[in-house]
């Protein structure tokens with residue numbers, strides 16, 4: 577495929593995550609990837625709860641999707657995407673990409689992944705098929721373990737490194753601050769802070785608040 581063919585389709589960045597909750601780091605990263613990766617839009621693909629993994633901190637799918645939707649209002653090129661919430665679980669990126677391609681044949685998807693995930697990419701389900709059919713853009717993400725920076729020269733064809741800033745925010749930190757009663761206004765969009773506060777999500781005594789509270 578030559579460069580001209582690639583650029584005729586609308587370019588969509590596939591940005592998957594649990595978004596528990598979405599924070600300003602996700603949004604700043606997506607904004608800079610629009611330019612760094614030459615994308616028309618970035619879709620925030622909310623991953624569902626995994627029935628085989630118990631994570632008591634993880635809010636239910638509807639709650640996380642609602643926060644992503646609220647956070648991205650007024651961001652015309654950043655879109656919430658709930659497709660995985662309707663698919664069989666556990667969800668695999670390969671299946672999601674296949675579904676998105678069949679639902680949106682006019683769009684071209686680029687997988688956006690952090691350097692930490694890239695180090696484990698060869699263990700992903702159908703990783704070779706993803707690599708063969710999808711452009712991948714790896715953005716810098718502080719390594720959780722001992723891994724260092726990725727050597728751009730070692731990346732296979734179709735995979736590029738994006739030069740995006742490191743933003744020192746994580747969902748873990750947001751949840752910890754809420755549980756400790758500390759403010760999160762500089763870490764998440766105002767609409768998200770308001771929802772978390774109103775629903776009592778992530779509060780230390782919030783066992784009864786997982787998911788919806790009317």
Ligand code: ATP
Nearest residue numbers: 592593594595596601605690717743745746747748
């Ligand atoms: P948690 O702290 O719960 O592990 P998280 O903040 O890493 O969550 P995820 O929902 O896992 O958020 O994020 C989706 C993707 O966004 C991840 O693959 C991660 O690489 C990336 N990401 C999250 N926060 C940042 C950040 N501050 N800068 C760059 N990338 C980020």
